Amino acid sequence: QVQLVESxxxxxxxxxxxxxxxxxxxxxxxxxxxxxxxxxxGKQRELVAIINTAGSTNYxxxxxGRFTISRGNAKNTVYLQMNNxxxxxxxxxxxxxxPIPLAWGQGTQVTVSS
Numbered sequence: 001q002v003q004l005v006e007s008x009x010x011x012x013x014x015x016x017x018x019x020x021x022x023x024x025x026x027x028x029x030x031x032x033x034x035x036x037x038x039x040x041x042g043k044q045r046e047l048v049a050i051i052n053t054a055g056s057t058n059y060x061x062x063x064x065g066r067f068t069i070s071r072g073n074a075k076n077t078v079y080l081q082m083n084n085x086x087x088x089x090x091x092x093x094x095x096x097x098x099p100i101p102l103a104w105g106q107g108t109q110v111t112v113s114s
Contacts, residue, residue, distance in 0.1 A: 002026050009108030020080040022095030027075035033098040034078040038091035085112045
């Protein structure tokens, strides 16, 4: 079973930056698109960004121009660079593949607060 491990979250002030990392236990992202989702307390999980195998990307309107999804050189890593963070970006962030998501990892907590 493929495992997903997210890291890089933390507490940051509004306007700050974080870089999230996602490592899969196999080279799953060489075959499938990769996604970043987030879930804020009391809200449904939402898609934040997606990158396909050709490198094309798409973003939720709320993060366009601030977040950048990218693939690592290794075929099992994906990153999410988050700039100009806002309090409403506070959530647990998860990576996965698309389509047909795998079992979700534990996620990484991002808290934006002064």
